[in-house]
Amino acid sequence: MVINMAAGASEAELQHIIERVIECGFQPHVTRGAERAIVAAVGSGGSRAALEALKAAPGVEDVVPIAHPFKLVSRQTRSERTRVAAGGVVIGGEDAVVIAGPCSVESREQIFATARGVKAAGASLLRGGAYKPRTSPYDFQGLGLEALKLLREVREETGLPVVTEVMSTNDIELISEHADMLQVGARNMQNYDLLRRLAKAGKPVLLKRGPSATVKEWLLAAEYLLAGGNPNVVLCERGIKTFETETRNTLDLAAVALARELSHLPVIADPSHGTGRRDLIAPASRAALAIGADGLIIEVHPCPERAMSDGAQSLSLEEFARLMNGLAAPLRPVASLCAAEA
Ligand code: PEP
Ligand code: MN
Numbered sequence: 001m002v003i004n005m006a007a008g009a010s011e012a013e014l015q016h017i018i019e020r021v022i023e024c025g026f027q028p029h030v031t032r033g034a035e036r037a038i039v040a041a042v043g044s045g046g047s048r049a050a051l052e053a054l055k056a057a058p059g060v061e062d063v064v065p066i067a068h069p070f071k072l073v074s075r076q077t078r079s080e081r082t083r084v085a086a087g088g089v090v091i092g093g094e095d096a097v098v099i100a101g102p103c104s105v106e107s108r109e110q111i112f113a114t115a116r117g118v119k120a121a122g123a124s125l126l127r128g129g130a131y132k133p134r135t136s137p138y139d140f141q142g143l144g145l146e147a148l149k150l151l152r153e154v155r156e157e158t159g160l161p162v163v164t165e166v167m168s169t170n171d172i173e174l175i176s177e178h179a180d181m182l183q184v185g186a187r188n189m190q191n192y193d194l195l196r197r198l199a200k201a202g203k204p205v206l207l208k209r210g211p212s213a214t215v216k217e218w219l220l221a222a223e224y225l226l227a228g229g230n231p232n233v234v235l236c237e238r239g240i241k242t243f244e245t246e247t248r249n250t251l252d253l254a255a256v257a258l259a260r261e262l263s264h265l266p267v268i269a270d271p272s273h274g275t276g277r278r279d280l281i282a283p284a285s286r287a288a289l290a291i292g293a294d295g296l297i298i299e300v301h302p303c304p305e306r307a308m309s310d311g312a313q314s315l316s317l318e319e320f321a322r323l324m325n326g327l328a329a330p331l332r333p334v335a336s337l338c339a340a341e342a
Pocket of ligand 2: 103104273299309310
């Protein structure tokens, strides 16, 4: 942190700040200019919050951070990229990983048909909600334990590791017995009690970005997991709230690249929730991979028009297979794009 003293600050006010910086656990480095002084607070053992409070001290104009508030998730702490293994599938390695499946597990037929279909098309993990965070209390809330049992059965048959959402600390143990990776949904990204408990759960976590969260807040949420002892965290950009109404959310692709720049953790994209429109899933998927995403999570349903949640953004099995074929094709080179415009 750098403390900028005001132009008219007195020597006594500057000395007071130097003493407070030491009390806060940092070493003060003072630079005196013609008009004003600045005090750099150096070190890692002290309290940032206490330094920030110095904004209220007499003679201080501003307190400006020079390092990121997250530490363990930062690439400054770990330069090599983290690989997260979920039921034997590595996320964050050479190959992009595709997680696919229904928004909600609805029935034995539905989850088995989906799992077989997405596996045949090349997905590496199966998603399926058992406990659903629905905006309305009157909407389908998920089959709970029944869904977890189906997910376990379908994993045994297909070999696809399973990702499912955990909404409450009360459910962590039960869900951990049935799933390979635990999803923290967008609405719970800042549920710190849940994050603290998931840090000790011994399962990899898929941490979705909150709809209104900044990248910094998202990475600080991941920091809770790492600081609590769980290094196996995959970040997921799933769209944020903006003024746009044609799409359900705005898929923030720059945030995918930025999160990979700031953090060593793998970052995947969710074009289903990120756009809310099945016609945009394929182009958004290609764009996410082009910008560096380590994988995708995509909603697929054997009959989207009958889906009990998120049917409008779910791909049919045929559409998903087509999307997977398209991802394997090379990206159009820039030169041909320019030629097309001319
Ligand atoms: C989901 O994955 O079905 C879901 C509810 O996602 P999000 O938390 O991103 O809305
Ligand atoms: Mn959904």
